[in-house]
Amino acid sequence: MSAERAAAHRRIAALRAELRHHDYLYYVAAAPEISDEQYDRLLRELRDLEQAWPDLVTPDSPTQRVGERPLEGFAHVTHAIPMLSIDNTYSPGELREFDARVRKALGDRPFEYVVDPKIDGVAVSLRYEDGRLVLGATRGDGTTGDDITANLRTIRSVPLALHGRGWPRILEVRGEVYWPRPAFERFNAARRAAGEEPFKNPRNGAAGTLKQLDARLVAGRGLAFQAHGLGVLEPPLPDVTTQTELFARLREWGIPVSPHLRTFRDIDRLLAFVEEWDAQRRGLDYDTDGLVIKVNELVLRAVLGTTARSPRWCIAYKYAAEQAETTLLSVDYQVGKLGTITPVANLAPVELAGTTVKRASLHNFDQVRRLDLHIGDTVTVEKAGEIIPQVVAVDPARRPPDARPIAPPPRCPACDGEVAQDEGGVYLRCINPECRAQLVERLRFFCARDQMDVEGVGEQLAEKLVAAGLVRTYADLYRLKDRFDELVRLEFAPADAGRKAVELGEVRARKLLAGIEVSRTRPLARLLAALNIRHVGATTAELLAEHFGSLEALAAADEAALQQVEGVGPEVAASVRQFFTSSGGRHILAELRAVGLDPRQARRAAPASGPLVGKTVVVTGTLARYTRAEVEALIKAHGGKPSGSVSRKTDFLVAGAEAGSKLDKARALGVRVLSESEFEALLQSE
Numbered sequence: 001m002s003a004e005r006a007a008a009h010r011r012i013a014a015l016r017a018e019l020r021h022h023d024y025l026y027y028v029a030a031a032p033e034i035s036d037e038q039y040d041r042l043l044r045e046l047r048d049l050e051q052a053w054p055d056l057v058t059p060d061s062p063t064q065r066v067g068e069r070p071l072e073g074f075a076h077v078t079h080a081i082p083m084l085s086i087d088n089t090y091s092p093g094e095l096r097e098f099d100a101r102v103r104k105a106l107g108d109r110p111f112e113y114v115v116d117p118k119i120d121g122v123a124v125s126l127r128y129e130d131g132r133l134v135l136g137a138t139r140g141d142g143t144t145g146d147d148i149t150a151n152l153r154t155i156r157s158v159p160l161a162l163h164g165r166g167w168p169r170i171l172e173v174r175g176e177v178y179w180p181r182p183a184f185e186r187f188n189a190a191r192r193a194a195g196e197e198p199f200k201n202p203r204n205g206a207a208g209t210l211k212q213l214d215a216r217l218v219a220g221r222g223l224a225f226q227a228h229g230l231g232v233l234e235p236p237l238p239d240v241t242t243q244t245e246l247f248a249r250l251r252e253w254g255i256p257v258s259p260h261l262r263t264f265r266d267i268d269r270l271l272a273f274v275e276e277w278d279a280q281r282r283g284l285d286y287d288t289d290g291l292v293i294k295v296n297e298l299v300l301r302a303v304l305g306t307t308a309r310s311p312r313w314c315i316a317y318k319y320a321a322e323q324a325e326t327t328l329l330s331v332d333y334q335v336g337k338l339g340t341i342t343p344v345a346n347l348a349p350v351e352l353a354g355t356t357v358k359r360a361s362l363h364n365f366d367q368v369r370r371l372d373l374h375i376g377d378t379v380t381v382e383k384a385g386e387i388i389p390q391v392v393a394v395d396p397a398r399r400p401p402d403a404r405p406i407a408p409p410p411r412c413p414a415c416d417g418e419v420a421q422d423e424g425g426v427y428l429r430c431i432n433p434e435c436r437a438q439l440v441e442r443l444r445f446f447c448a449r450d451q452m453d454v455e456g457v458g459e460q461l462a463e464k465l466v467a468a469g470l471v472r473t474y475a476d477l478y479r480l481k482d483r484f485d486e487l488v489r490l491e492f493a494p495a496d497a498g499r500k501a502v503e504l505g506e507v508r509a510r511k512l513l514a515g516i517e518v519s520r521t522r523p524l525a526r527l528l529a530a531l532n533i534r535h536v537g538a539t540t541a542e543l544l545a546e547h548f549g550s551l552e553a554l555a556a557a558d559e560a561a562l563q564q565v566e567g568v569g570p571e572v573a574a575s576v577r578q579f580f581t582s583s584g585g586r587h588i589l590a591e592l593r594a595v596g597l598d599p600r601q602a603r604r605a606a607p608a609s610g611p612l613v614g615k616t617v618v619v620t621g622t623l624a625r626y627t628r629a630e631v632e633a634l635i636k637a638h639g640g641k642p643s644g645s646v647s648r649k650t651d652f653l654v655a656g657a658e659a660g661s662k663l664d665k666a667r668a669l670g671v672r673v674l675s676e677s678e679f680e681a682l683l684q685s686e
């Protein structure tokens with residue numbers, strides 16, 4: 001019996017190794033050596049053996065890709081390193097601007113670009129611990145995603161166990177799940193044959209498939225994965241200095257990366273390749289809508305850093321979008337949160353890039369004039385990626401005789417208030433500070449996820465709250481609890497015509513109020529961003545909050561004081577000053593204070609104990625995981641004092657890559673020197 005078991009054990013190990021090897025040949029090396037039938041025969045033999053010897057089954061066996069039971073729902077996963085989005089460009093000129101920014105920031109340091117096709121798929125993160133796949137998650141909002149491990153395990157190009165050796169203990173790979181065209185077409189053909197609605201395009205199909213709670217439904221669809229970046233890496237790989245080297249490692253470990261990677265030192269050569277690739281990309285068996293261009297040297301990426309949303313060392317180039325012709329039926333107006341009146345085209349429905357388009361942006365009246373647009377015109381609409389469709393051209397030769405020109409509205413279409421041309425005359429703005437449409441938009445923005453994060457306040461509810469007179473200022477949100485009965489009775493239009501209108505109801509009203517109360521705990525930076533001050537986005541709000549610590553201190557700061565803040569120039573300073581000295585701004589502040597909303601940040605009491613309290617810390621060289629501003633904020637948050645120069649009073653020197661004279665001086669003075677990882681370990685030792 002035990003000899004038989006030992007033989008089974010050996011055969012199982014051999015079969016698994018063989019199947020993994022063929023997965024590698026098929027998905028990574030793109031050079032399969034056996035047919036699908038031969039592969040299936042090996043897999044069947046393994047499955048039979050494992051059925052006979054169930055105690056020999058391990059979770060990373062190729063037979064264990066598909067779970068047996070559907071999930072109840074997806075758990076949430078917080079990404080240790082956020083999954084940032086990438087900025088897009090659409091023209092060679094914009095790409096040259098990106099190149100100029102990078103060159104300016106890097107000075108005379110030599111570097112090259114690495115260029116990779118941008119797959120039109122779904123971004124995911126795979127986490128390997130000790131070489132085993134332990135977690136797969138969606139990007140979600142970049143910070144928190146869904147745990148879709150069970151679904152990702154079914155994708156054959158995702159290795160359950162890494163190949164070779166030398167992988168770090170923790171390896172997080174970021175990449176794209178996509179649906180190769182042939183598999184997608186097969187699936188849609190089967191759906192049509194079964195009388196079911198086919199998927200519109202492979203991207204939507206892949207996204208929908210990954211949302212399935214039953215991994216068995218995902219397994220047969222033939223999704224694929226390709227890596228494009230990294231998350232957590234522990235320990236770091238000291239001898240890997242570029243993405244090209246990194247991708248070579250990933251390939252060795254069995255993780256598919258693009259076979260089309262190219263590097264360029266010269267922007268003109270790169271642009272020539274961009275043009276050339278437009279034709280080549282159509283020959284691939286998956287959809288790519290552009291290229292991703294990154295600085296290849298990892299240490300220089302750290303020098304360039306990131307904005308709140310996207311890295312500065314990376315940009316996507318998207319090819320000209322698909323276009324279609326249709327008829328302009330009418331024009332509506334939208335009033336934005338700063339009063340901007342935007343014309344929106346209503347179109348005869350037309351199929352474009354896999355979706356039906358009925359509305360398109362006209363941006364501003366300057367654009368309407370430039371196109372000489374008339375109601376009834378035949379227009380060209382264009383759609384690029386996730387971008388809202390836009391009207392890009394008009395055919396005047398096909399203009400019907402009864403076509404009417406489009407005039408800018410003489411008064412605000414939402415409140416009938418006065419309108420004014422913006423500086424430059426491009427935008428038309430409603431200047432009525434009480435304008436309802438603006439208030440609705442501001443309220444939505446205030447409550448949105450990146451700001452105060454009050455769940456449920458979308459366009460519909462914001463509209464109702466304003467229309468019912470329940471909310472006139474942000475502060476009124478925090479007074480809603482005193483108008484509970486009115487809130488409960490707010491009426492909404494029914495989903496189906498003919499049904500009765502529905503009330504908000506007690507349950508939803510209580511949930512809303514609870515969400516509003518929780519939002520009181522948002523830090524100052526979030527509140528500042530929520531106030532919708534021109535030029536103050538998430539990053540600037542963070543810097544201002546850290547520097548001033550309270551709304552009161554910020555409101556008292558003059559332009560000179562504001563410009564003391566790193567990253568705040570004259571334009572931002574003037575805009576902030578203008579907000580806090582205007583009667584509207586002062587009123588908003590007084591109202592927020594009246595309802596007890598006055599968060600403090602950074603200048604709150606420093607931690608009483610911990611390894612950095614009262615210590616002077618100097619940072620030198622380039623850190624891999626923090627910008628200079630970030631690491632200084634971190635030191636301050638732990639009660640330490642960041643300083644620019646090394647002296648006998650310095651307690652710690654944190655030395656990154658390319659540390660120079662400060663490191664020598666610290667060593668000479670006997671100051672304790674920490675690497676980036678040692679610094680992080682010290683922070684965690686509290």
Ligand SMILES: [Zn+2]
Pocket residue numbers: 335412413414415416417430431432435436437438
């Ligand atoms: Zn208005």
